[in-house]
Amino acid sequence: MSTVPDDLPEARPAALLRPAGRSRPARVLFDGPERVWEAYRDTLPRALAEAGVLATVSRDLSPEETDWIVYAPGGRITDFSPYRQARAVLSLWAGVELIVVNPTLTQPLARMVDPGLTQGMVEWVTGHVLRHHLGLDRHIRRTEPRWEPSPPPLATERPVTVLGLGELGLACALALTGLGFPVTGWARSPKDERRLARVFTGRDGLAPALTGAEIVVLLTPLTRLTENLMDAERLRLPRRGFVLLNPGRGALIDDAALLAALDEGQVGHATLDTFRQEPLPPDHPFWSHPRVTVTPHIAAETRPETAARAIAENIRRGQAGEPLLHLVDRRAGY
Amino acid sequence: MSTVPDDLPEARPAALLRPAGRSRPARVLFDGPERVWEAYRDTLPRALAEAGVLATVSRDLSPEETDWIVYAPGGRITDFSPYRQARAVLSLWAGVELIVVNPTLTQPLARMVDPGLTQGMVEWVTGHVLRHHLGLDRHIRRTEPRWEPSPPPLATERPVTVLGLGELGLACALALTGLGFPVTGWARSPKDERRLARVFTGRDGLAPALTGAEIVVLLTPLTRLTENLMDAERLRLPRRGFVLLNPGRGALIDDAALLAALDEGQVGHATLDTFRQEPLPPDHPFWSHPRVTVTPHIAAETRPETAARAIAENIRRGQAGEPLLHLVDRRAGY
Numbered sequence: 236m237s238t239v240p241d242d243l244p245e246a247r248p249a250a251l252l253r254p255a256g257r258s259r260p261a262r263v264l265f266d267g268p269e270r271v272w273e274a275y276r277d278t279l280p281r282a283l284a285e286a287g288v289l290a291t292v293s294r295d296l297s298p299e300e301t302d303w304i305v306y307a308p309g310g311r312i313t314d315f316s317p318y319r320q321a322r323a324v325l326s327l328w329a330g331v332e333l334i335v336v337n338p339t340l341t342q343p344l345a346r347m348v349d350p351g352l353t354q355g356m357v358e359w360v361t362g363h364v365l366r367h368h369l370g371l372d373r374h375i376r377r378t379e380p381r382w383e384p385s386p387p388p389l390a391t392e393r394p395v396t397v398l399g400l401g402e403l404g405l406a407c408a409l410a411l412t413g414l415g416f417p418v419t420g421w422a423r424s425p426k427d428e429r430r431l432a433r434v435f436t437g438r439d440g441l442a443p444a445l446t447g448a449e450i451v452v453l454l455t456p457l458t459r460l461t462e463n464l465m466d467a468e469r470l471r472l473p474r475r476g477f478v479l480l481n482p483g484r485g486a487l488i489d490d491a492a493l494l495a496a497l498d499e500g501q502v503g504h505a506t507l508d509t510f511r512q513e514p515l516p517p518d519h520p521f522w523s524h525p526r527v528t529v530t531p532h533i534a535a536e537t538r539p540e541t542a543a544r545a546i547a548e549n550i551r552r553g554q555a556g557e558p559l560l561h562l563v564d565r566r567a568g569y
Numbered sequence: 570m571s572t573v574p575d576d577l578p579e580a581r582p583a584a585l586l587r588p589a590g591r592s593r594p595a596r597v598l599f600d601g602p603e604r605v606w607e608a609y610r611d612t613l614p615r616a617l618a619e620a621g622v623l624a625t626v627s628r629d630l631s632p633e634e635t636d637w638i639v640y641a642p643g644g645r646i647t648d649f650s651p652y653r654q655a656r657a658v659l660s661l662w663a664g665v666e667l668i669v670v671n672p673t674l675t676q677p678l679a680r681m682v683d684p685g686l687t688q689g690m691v692e693w694v695t696g697h698v699l700r701h702h703l704g705l706d707r708h709i710r711r712t713e714p715r716w717e718p719s720p721p722p723l724a725t726e727r728p729v730t731v732l733g734l735g736e737l738g739l740a741c742a743l744a745l746t747g748l749g750f751p752v753t754g755w756a757r758s759p760k761d762e763r764r765l766a767r768v769f770t771g772r773d774g775l776a777p778a779l780t781g782a783e784i785v786v787l788l789t790p791l792t793r794l795t796e797n798l799m800d801a802e803r804l805r806l807p808r809r810g811f812v813l814l815n816p817g818r819g820a821l822i823d824d825a826a827l828l829a830a831l832d833e834g835q836v837g838h839a840t841l842d843t844f845r846q847e848p849l850p851p852d853h854p855f856w857s858h859p860r861v862t863v864t865p866h867i868a869a870e871t872r873p874e875t876a877a878r879a880i881a882e883n884i885r886r887g888q889a890g891e892p893l894l895h896l897v898d899r900r901a902g903y
Contacts, residue, residue: 359703366705371700371709375709380851383865415688515716519714536720
């Protein structure tokens with residue numbers, strides 16, 4: 236995955252958006268792979284109609300005809316510059332690191348904030364945190380009769396650290412807090428978030444946020460500042476034998492450093508949902524490592540029903556001259 | 570496990586308790602197995618001191634010397650009748666089905682309500698519900714590289730039924746509701762509980778409570794009305810392939826009927842923490858069944874620190890002439 240370059244073209248300010256004429260339907264270009272199109276070809280027009288937006292959705296529009304671009308990686312557009320009429324590019328993905336680096340993109344870019352995706356992420360994170368906290372693998376894998384009661388500590392005695400307090404990270408941190416875990420959060424920029432046990436921010440806050448954690452959850456966006464965030468040095472900060480969960484982005488982890496820390500015992504288990512290369516190649520050591528669990532990028536799938544509603548709401552806003560939701564800060568990278 | 574007989578001696582009414590003289594310390598007899606005593610020999614006197622109760626705790630008191638009995642199954646007392654001075658029997662266990670059937674017990678009986686135990690139960694239930702909901706076993710057991718993304722439905726689409734809405738059942742039902750599951754609750758007696766999606770009560774409410782459930786959690790007390798609650802007929806009510814979780818009591822399930830329903834496919838998986846005989850005998854078919862997970866009665870361990878505080882509070886109340894907490898209704902059996 237490429238690092239975000241230091242220089243990006245400025246996006247056209249969203250403030251320049253004007254209400255569209257009411258006379259003709261908005262023309263929405265859907266740019267994404269076939270299987271994604273199949274999920275949206277009915278749901279998106281339905282969501283637009285439900286939002287009261289007069290619009291047509293198509294995969295075949297010339298740049299001149301295109302008012303809006305709904306985008307998922309793997310489609311046809313590599314050069315966004317001919318799409319001068321396009322009011323914005325609306326990403327179907329929450330992570331926009333693949334498109335934000337495209338120098339031809341000058342249109343405003345909105346990322347997906349899908350309540351279904353957030354809920355799915357909360358479930359994946361809560362499920363795997365509880366799985367490791369309770370030591371479920373032992374019981375799930377056991378094949379011999381062995382009655383050895385050793386109750387786990389309570390959640391209140393299990394410090395968890397969540398890196399990233401955006402839409403997804405904060406939702407997960409709050410769900411874990413609700414179950415009794417003392418949760419430490421970390422975010423790049425200062426946050427006034429008092430519902431968590433502790434919050435650290437900025438570069439200097441990383442070390443105190445990680446120190447002493449027994450479970451670490453990676454949910455920061457991938458930017459040039461967070462690539463290889465979990466390197467050999469930072470992997471040493473949590474408690475020995477800690478569990479690392481990565482439902483965020485593969486490149487947040489230095490893979491070689493993680494494998495070394497697993498073999499050495501500093502990391503007790505890693506449960507990974509995202510990888511530098513996906514699908515994870517069959518010969519990658521993560522597949523066979525006894526203390527790595529691979530899940531195939533399922534932690535947070537965008538759900539067509541709820542995602543289509545989010546896209547429709549942004550198009551409705553744009554057509555009505557209202558500011559778009561979830562615009563990407565191109566320099567920050569998310 | 571024996572069925573509760575229809576006729577039980579009446580307990581001495583708790584109202585007859587009188588404040589003790591202030592001159593001498595209350596004498597507390599600890600009756601339970603050695604390993605339990607080891608957990609409480611320091612914590613209980615400390616909790617009593619912290620509660621401001623003047624008391625001594627001992628394993629060796631004559632019946633005449635005994636003011637209070639702290640009880641765990643597996644101790645020395647089988648005949649409670651000589652303990653005429655004992656103000657109450659305070660159980661260290663939440664489930665009192667082993668002692669409530671003892672015809673020599675005429676003292677008031679209080680069961681354990683331990684906040685640590687409740688919290689542990691919520692964690693076990695939430696962890697296993699999420700495990701089954703998310704299909705974690707597939708990823709945990711996988712040994713071959715296989716990238717097959719198939720995201721689970723959201724919790725909002727997974728109906729869960731909790732049988733039993735006492736201290737433990739209600740806490741679990743609310744935690745699952747908080748994570749988005751539509752939870753149906755069932756209780757023996759009418760409940761005005763509006764925080765759950767649906768509540769059914771009484772004998773007639775069982776069938777509608779179970780019908781359509783995808784995950785069923787057993788947390789009713791064991792009484793003559795609930796023994797074999799999940800028999801062949803009731804196992805047919807939830808959705809085909811449903812998951813059964815039993816952190817309650819082993820005898821709530823008809824074991825043979827469950828094994829038949831597992832083999833036939835009506836039950837997709839059973840995760841069991843309690844059994845008719847514990848430890849579960851090594852030759853029991855539950856150990857080797859591919860769709861049964863055995864956990865060794867760890868869902869809710871009484872935690873000495875918090876349980877000792879609960880006992881101390883009840884002794885403080887009794888000594889002060891206040892009504893005891895969590896008295897058992899001997900006829901209902903809990």
